[in-house]
Amino acid sequence: MSDQIFYAAIREEIPIVLLTKDEALTLEAFGFDLIKHKKVDSQEFYQCSTDCLVFNPQVDCAKCSGEGCTECNGSGYFELTEDDLYRTLREIVKKGGAELPYISMEFAYGQEYPVGLTDIGGSAIFITPDHICRTDTAQWLEEMRGLYLSGQFPTHDFTLAA
Ligand SMILES: [Zn+2]
Numbered sequence: 001m002s003d004q005i006f007y008a009a010i011r012e013e014i015p016i017v018l019l020t021k022d023e024a025l026t027l028e029a030f031g032f033d034l035i036k037h038k039k040v041d042s043q044e045f046y047q048c049s050t051d052c053l054v055f056n057p058q059v060d061c062a063k064c065s066g067e068g069c070t071e072c073n074g075s076g077y078f079e080l081t082e083d084d085l086y087r088t089l090r091e092i093v094k095k096g097g098a099e100l101p102y103i104s105m106e107f108a109y110g111q112e113y114p115v116g117l118t119d120i121g122g123s124a125i126f127i128t129p130d131h132i133c134r135t136d137t138a139q140w141l142e143e144m145r146g147l148y149l150s151g152q153f154p155t156h157d158f159t160l161a162a
Contacts, residue, residue: 006053
C-alpha cells in the first residue's frame, strides 16, 4: 500500500471566486495543488490536481474551545473522509450555476515498479448540485463480466481501426 501512488485531477477549471477559504483549505488538505491562472476576460481559475492524494487528512478545528470542545471532542482537529471531499465539491458546484454546472474528477492509482495485477486501477466521479456518481474500473469490469456471462453484453462496441 505504501508504495502506491494516487493521482487525482478535476477536469474543470474552477473559478476562484466560487471557493471559500475553507473549501480551498479542504482541497489542499487532500493534497490537491491549486494552480492559479487567468483567462482572457481576467477571470481567475484554479486547476486542481495531485500526484499525492491524501486519505483521511487532518484539519485543525476552526472553532476550537479547548479540552471540552464538542466540535472535535477536544482533540483540536478533524479527520476528513472521502465523503467530505465530495461534499465540498458539491457545495462548490451548487454555487457554480451555468459557469460550473458539474465537476468531473478522475483518480488513478498504481505502483512505480513492479506493478502487481491487483495494484492498478482508477475511478471516475461526476458531481452535480444534486448527485454524486462514482464508478471504479474494477467495478466496471465486473459488470462487463456479468453482462457477458448472462448474454446481455452491450452493443456499443469500441471501434477498431481497420
Ligand atoms: Zn475543537
